Amino acid sequence: MGTITSQSPNMMTPIATSALSNQPPIRKPEDILDYLRALHIQILPGDTLMLSLNHANIPIGRHLFPYNPINIVGPHPQQVFRVALIQQTARLILVSAHPHIRRGPFSPTDEQLNHAAQCSLTGQLLNLPLLDYLLLNDTSIESLLLNFHDKLSRYALRYSQQHANPLLTNLCQN
Numbered sequence: 001m002g003t004i005t006s007q008s009p010n011m012m013t014p015i016a017t018s019a020l021s022n023q024p025p026i027r028k029p030e031d032i033l034d035y036l037r038a039l040h041i042q043i044l045p046g047d048t049l050m051l052s053l054n055h056a057n058i059p060i061g062r063h064l065f066p067y068n069p070i071n072i073v074g075p076h077p078q079q080v081f082r083v084a085l086i087q088q089t090a091r092l093i094l095v096s097a098h099p100h101i102r103r104g105p106f107s108p109t110d111e112q113l114n115h116a117a118q119c120s121l122t123g124q125l126l127n128l129p130l131l132d133y134l135l136l137n138d139t140s141i142e143s144l145l146l147n148f149h150d151k152l153s154r155y156a157l158r159y160s161q162q163h164a165n166p167l168l169t170n171l172c173q174n
Contacts, residue, residue, distance in 0.1 A: 003055055004053055005035065009084045022134075023035065023058055023059045025056055025057040025058050025127050025173075026051070026053065026057050026058075026059065026093065026131075027057065029132060029134055029141060029143055029146075030078075031086050032051065032093060032095060032132070033135060033141070035051070035059060036049075036095070038137070041062075043064075043095060043096075043097040043136075044066075044067065044084075044097060044101070045067065045097050045098065045099050045102065045137075046067030046068075046072065046097060046098075046099035047064060047065065047066055047067050047096070047097050048064075048065040048074045048094055048095070048096040048097075049062060049063070049064050049065075049094070049095045049096075050062065050063045050064075050065065050080055050083060050084065050092055050093070050094055050095075051092060051093040051094075051095065052084060052087045052088075052092055053089065053090060053092060053093065053131070054089075054091075054094040054145050055090045057090070057091065057131075060088075060089070061087040061089070062123075063087070065079065065080070067099065072111075073111045073114075073115040074094070074096050074112075074115050074119075075126075077118050077119045077122040078122075080092075080094065080119060080125035081122055081123070082126060084128055085126075085128070087127065089128060090128070091128070091129050091130075091131050092128065092129075092130055092131065093130070093131050093132050093133075093134070094119060094130065094132075094133045094134070095134045095136065096112075096134070096135050096136070097135075097136060097137065098135055098137045101137050102137055102138055103137060103138050103139050104137070104139055104140065105139075105140050106117070106135075106137065106140060106142070107142075107146055108142055108148065110155075112114055112135060112144065113144060113148055113151060113152055113155050114155050114159065115135040115143060116144035116148075116152060117152050117155035118154040118159060119133060120133070120145060120152070120156060121156050121159065121160060130145070131145075132144075132145050132146060133145050135144070139168055
């Protein structure tokens with residue numbers, strides 16, 4: 001079958017459509033882990049994998065954003081959604097390997113939650129929903145959008161208020 005080509009500033013990755021067309025739909029975080037295991041996809045610490053989904057939540061492509069020591073929280077939302085639009089994605093999921101904690105439980109940092117909020121807001125503005133943003137290591141997994149919804153909403157509100165009016169300095173903390 002054909003291939004879908006995704007581009008990033010520093011790599012071009014072909015994605016075989018035949019391998020992705022017979023995948024079951026993704027309905028919960030465990031389905032994402034099963035998908036990664038079935039295709040033997042390993043995500044190195046700090047790397048972020050974007051899964052492109054169609055309207056039925058069936059994977060149609062993927063793109064790996066390698067770890068960048070300058071921007072340790074993940075790829076810039078502009079990069080993520082540029083690749084998503086090239087792949088003609090209807091919905092997307094981001095999976096990021098924790099850059100420092102390899103095993104055991106962890107809590108996401110404020111920077112990681114802020115990054116998830118930026119990606120979620122960008123998806124809402126582009127009508128390209130980010131269904132989930134998973135942060136994982138070898139033994140644990142955290143959903144930044146589902147498990148930290150209240151805190152993420154506060155980050156998103158603060159971020160949108162800062163960018164809506166850059167002169168506004170006193171933001172409501174509630």
